[in-house]
Amino acid sequence: MTYRAPVADIAFALKHAAGLKAALTEGLYGDLDEATVDSVLEEAGKFASDVIAPLNAVGDKFGTPFKDGNVTTPPGWKAAYTAWAAAGWNGLASPADFGGQELPHAVNAACIEMWNAASMAFGIGPVLTMAAVDALHAYGSDHLKQTYLEKLISGEWMGTMQLTEPQAGSDVGALRTKAERAPDGSYRITGSKIFITYGEHDLTDNIIHFVLARLPDAPAGTKGISLFLVPKFMPDGSRNDVRAHSLEHKMGIHASPTCTMVYGDKGGATGWLIGEEHKGMLCMFTMMNRARLAVGLQGVAIADRALQQAWAYARDRKQMGKAIIDYPDVKRMLLTMRSLTGAARAISYATGVALDRSIRAKDPAAREKALARCSLLTPVAKAFSTDIGIEVASLGVQVHGGMGFIEETGAAQHYRDARIAAIYEGTNGIQAIDLVTRKVPLEGGNTVRLYMNELRDIVTAVQASNNPAFGETAARLNEAIDSLERATQWLLSQKTSETTLAGATPYLRLFGTAAGGCMLAEQALIALRENDDSASRTALARFFAENIAVQATGLERNVTEGAQSITDAEAALA
Amino acid sequence: MTYRAPVADIAFALKHAAGLKAALTEGLYGDLDEATVDSVLEEAGKFASDVIAPLNAVGDKFGTPFKDGNVTTPPGWKAAYTAWAAAGWNGLASPADFGGQELPHAVNAACIEMWNAASMAFGIGPVLTMAAVDALHAYGSDHLKQTYLEKLISGEWMGTMQLTEPQAGSDVGALRTKAERAPDGSYRITGSKIFITYGEHDLTDNIIHFVLARLPDAPAGTKGISLFLVPKFMPDGSRNDVRAHSLEHKMGIHASPTCTMVYGDKGGATGWLIGEEHKGMLCMFTMMNRARLAVGLQGVAIADRALQQAWAYARDRKQMGKAIIDYPDVKRMLLTMRSLTGAARAISYATGVALDRSIRAKDPAAREKALARCSLLTPVAKAFSTDIGIEVASLGVQVHGGMGFIEETGAAQHYRDARIAAIYEGTNGIQAIDLVTRKVPLEGGNTVRLYMNELRDIVTAVQASNNPAFGETAARLNEAIDSLERATQWLLSQKTSETTLAGATPYLRLFGTAAGGCMLAEQALIALRENDDSASRTALARFFAENIAVQATGLERNVTEGAQSITDAEAALA
Numbered sequence A, B: 001m002t003y004r005a006p007v008a009d010i011a012f013a014l015k016h017a018a019g020l021k022a023a024l025t026e027g028l029y030g031d032l033d034e035a036t037v038d039s040v041l042e043e044a045g046k047f048a049s050d051v052i053a054p055l056n057a058v059g060d061k062f063g064t065p066f067k068d069g070n071v072t073t074p075p076g077w078k079a080a081y082t083a084w085a086a087a088g089w090n091g092l093a094s095p096a097d098f099g100g101q102e103l104p105h106a107v108n109a110a111c112i113e114m115w116n117a118a119s120m121a122f123g124i125g126p127v128l129t130m131a132a133v134d135a136l137h138a139y140g141s142d143h144l145k146q147t148y149l150e151k152l153i154s155g156e157w158m159g160t161m162q163l164t165e166p167q168a169g170s171d172v173g174a175l176r177t178k179a180e181r182a183p184d185g186s187y188r189i190t191g192s193k194i195f196i197t198y199g200e201h202d203l204t205d206n207i208i209h210f211v212l213a214r215l216p217d218a219p220a221g222t223k224g225i226s227l228f229l230v231p232k233f234m235p236d237g238s239r240n241d242v243r244a245h246s247l248e249h250k251m252g253i254h255a256s257p258t259c260t261m262v263y264g265d266k267g268g269a270t271g272w273l274i275g276e277e278h279k280g281m282l283c284m285f286t287m288m289n290r291a292r293l294a295v296g297l298q299g300v301a302i303a304d305r306a307l308q309q310a311w312a313y314a315r316d317r318k319q320m321g322k323a324i325i326d327y328p329d330v331k332r333m334l335l336t337m338r339s340l341t342g343a344a345r346a347i348s349y350a351t352g353v354a355l356d357r358s359i360r361a362k363d364p365a366a367r368e369k370a371l372a373r374c375s376l377l378t379p380v381a382k383a384f385s386t387d388i389g390i391e392v393a394s395l396g397v398q399v400h401g402g403m404g405f406i407e408e409t410g411a412a413q414h415y416r417d418a419r420i421a422a423i424y425e426g427t428n429g430i431q432a433i434d435l436v437t438r439k440v441p442l443e444g445g446n447t448v449r450l451y452m453n454e455l456r457d458i459v460t461a462v463q464a465s466n467n468p469a470f471g472e473t474a475a476r477l478n479e480a481i482d483s484l485e486r487a488t489q490w491l492l493s494q495k496t497s498e499t500t501l502a503g504a505t506p507y508l509r510l511f512g513t514a515a516g517g518c519m520l521a522e523q524a525l526i527a528l529r530e531n532d533d534s535a536s537r538t539a540l541a542r543f544f545a546e547n548i549a550v551q552a553t554g555l556e557r558n559v560t561e562g563a564q565s566i567t568d569a570e571a572a573l574a
Helices: A007-015 A020-025 A034-052 A055-062 A077-086 A105-118 A120-139 A142-154 A280-316 A328-360 A364-399 A401-405 A411-422 A428-439 A442-465 A473-493 A498-502 A504-530 A534-547 A549-560 A563-567 B007-015 B020-025 B034-052 B055-062 B077-086 B105-118 B120-139 B142-154 B280-316 B328-360 B364-399 B401-405 B411-422 B428-439 B442-465 B473-493 B498-502 B504-530 B534-547 B549-560 B563-567
Strands: A158-162 A178-181 A187-197 A207-214 A225-231 A242-247 A258-263 A269-274 B158-162 B178-181 B187-197 B207-214 B225-231 B242-247 B258-263 B269-274
Touching (some): A007 A020, A007 A034, A007 A504, A020 A105, A020 A328, A034 A055, A034 A105, A055 A120, A055 A411, A077 A120, A105 A120, A105 A328, A120 A142, A120 A187, A120 A207, A120 A225, A120 A280, A120 A411, A142 A225, A178 A207, A187 A207, A187 A242, A207 A269, A207 A280, A280 A328, A280 A364, A328 A364, A328 A534, A328 B428, A328 B504, A328 B563, A364 A401, A364 A411, A364 A504, A364 B411, A401 B411, A411 B364, A411 B401, A411 B411, A428 A442, A428 A504, A428 B328, A442 A473, A442 A504, A473 A504, A473 A549, A498 A504, A498 A563, A498 B328, A504 A534, A504 A549, A504 B328, A534 B549, A549 B549, A563 B328, A563 B534, B007 B020, B007 B034, B007 B504, B020 B034, B055 B077, B077 B120, B105 B120, B105 B280, B105 B328, B120 B142, B120 B158, B120 B187, B120 B225, B120 B269, B120 B280, B158 B187, B178 B207, B207 B269, B225 B280, B280 B328, B328 B364, B328 B504, B328 B534, B364 B401, B364 B428, B364 B442, B364 B504, B401 B411, B428 B442, B428 B498, B473 B504, B473 B534, B473 B549, B498 B563, B504 B534, B504 B549
Antiparallel strands (some): A178 A187, A187 A258, A207 A225, A242 A258, B178 B187, B187 B258, B187 B269, B225 B269, B242 B258
């Protein structure tokens, strides 16, 4: 079973619940029209399905052999990457001044989902290049931009993001890689990095590393970190003093080379500062929303791929005279998979539209409001989507029965691949803490309150529709929003403490559950209005409301009542 | 990080909440005393930790190469297996008349947990031999018993269970392997089987296959299936006409050879009937409680191993100046892992004690009552434990951050290994359907009602203890039992239908949640009374009640209110 991009579903989710259509109508994207968006999605779907998807199993099996400092990507990967970049996909949302197409980030989000559903190991590489482009465009000197941006945007060269060191994972401030000022204005970088995705490979002729390092006179912690651009090959064609030392042997995304990088075997790699000295984290934060959204989309992607595979199997596989899709317990699994995937997709695309508004809205106040919305939703898009990615991939294995455990079937690869997305680009625990400590308190809580009011409006519209096909959708979603509101109020009324942090993860899940349920309901409302696959969308919204949104009260209690049992549990943690 | 069997915890769980101590006191096991049980567990713990556990990573890496019909087990495996069998572990609970030690199944359950925590791929082999012993002892002719039982009980030979064929997975009745009567009273078996665990290997000189097949004049479906004993080597030393054709390439338990078996290349393998013709399923059902409990114990086992590994990492790993175990979000993960593991262990051991009572109680009415209890709890022990095995192993990866995704760390292997236990020996969906359609209605619902009353008694005792360390334990557990009672009553009041089947999986989870929470609370009560690690046990029971048992209302609603949205969802399943 291979992947077919569900282009119609993706386009619907993007335009409606996520709000791209409204943004197009109000002119946020200039003269871009819906037909163009449709044809972009259509083409992306074809490329993902026809060219990338067949590489996924090959990549898993072949991996990325490493020899004498060189990485060999799996058969067919270089040709596919080259064709992908040549078709302009890498620069889809990148600035036009250096050759990008400057299409909506929201549309790019949908495409990122498709690349990653086709192959997570393929899709993660460009995500990092795009993040590098963002940093360079926002903070790079004109000279650096002239030298590197065009090729990074076209995809002729790829970029890497290098933060992690053995002692500095979630604690970025603990990093030790050194940068020293050279007389010519460049810097000499020495040290090493771990877990560097696509740190070395043969897809492109050059690789541009974006490296966090510390100057000799830097303050301690995150306030003493600077960002440097370090090319594998220097502008004169000579090799820079940076190399991949070894590759990790990972559970999944085998075709994505994860490297330990070494800087300064020969005295120091040459790098150039991006932004100001000691202000590297500022550059990182700019990119963070985008990179985190992209990883959330990996969660959506792997969920959708696992879903497609399980669906096809459940339709084919007969037991006791009927296809297993006709058994209620299998139906529950498939509907759980489908509704969670749809919910995560809707949240992620809405984050993409908010990101676009935060950049493109004419009114600075509107930009600021959109930035707050984007900042609020980003940790949810990242963590909720990647958590459900794992759950959906696990259900996908289960639907297959014994065949799910056999590698050749493919379901197992999704289960293995999915696991990393909850970890990298900030673990989901870090996302939850970010949501609770920084995002919920935005604008004194008004950002989140406004969002919850919008969710409530959707439910009111469901109620007003008086459509019996919704069953108890409105009642269950209202209860979920009640829970979210009470949990939010509780968080806002507390000082950040062990107690609030203990509830961060269930709070994020509660947020994603309430939001996702409402967005599925909104999609159903629009489908009813537009007579577009409405029976299916209504059934899905109802399933989510009656079977998944009902977890809300338990999650609320985890947040508001469960923490004391954690902070009091020293004896059970000894 | 290797595995150390938590012998004290295991002994406590076995004796107290599971009820082994009471059974010992009332003489269920003759003159067996607690000290003997303790020393058996102690020795098993040593063997599991010292001899088997170090093989686990080796087995994962080496797998079981297959060449010319022969399987090579990983380095060290044969020596370990031989020593394990020589120490008498294989026959621990087997009948004494053929050399077994006839110790309690409950004690064997604790040992099975330890073998499987040390290595799931190692532990699953003997589980199948033990099941084969059960079948042969209960239904075999004297001649077959004389020929095979002693060596199967000593472990000199291993046994296999062969049900599955490509078209016959959960639908055993669809199997096609043929058996034809031979003039000498034996049978000729032809056909093939898939997914046969330890179908071929080099651990023992002979392998005794227990094979389901169909006679030419057999009725259709499960009523036409007979059970045959088919040795790899015949009593005269000649090779029987059965061979492994190929091995599966699996996501986990790499060191457990999963074979496709072919019967009858040369006209038919020689087999002997066990039990009566066409009554093979009866023999299977006898073993099923035991084999399913054993797989449930694999869930407990892999959870405990993942927990130990994550715990050690969380204590060592420092971020921002302190060990990550000191961060509330990590605490939540570790407490979730620990309390789910403890809950599943308690349920599984209680099932083992019920199994013993169903065999050993003097009064036939007591045996029958115990059999009903054992039958009720078995699907919960199997499915709840293996579901949480997956969840705990996944949290174990998450606690490790990026290191969890690297194979060398070991956390990833647990995540891969854990996945199969929810599938084999009857998928967890099948378990849930068994619970809802056959077990809950036992004795007109009295079996489950009596059990729920016992749970309620535990909560009453928690309340009566007036111990503030319990927090809201009693209130939350009472609510969970309320939910379980209402959901049970709802099920009993319905005819089996699409609607009841749609709620089977959440009902089983609700059952396990209420039962597990109460059993942890009972352990805490006993610990308080006996002053045995009571602070830790109370904290754990409280965490479970306040953070996990609160999912009960959502699960109840899945059962009683969620089904209609599934049966009505045709459009979303098209």
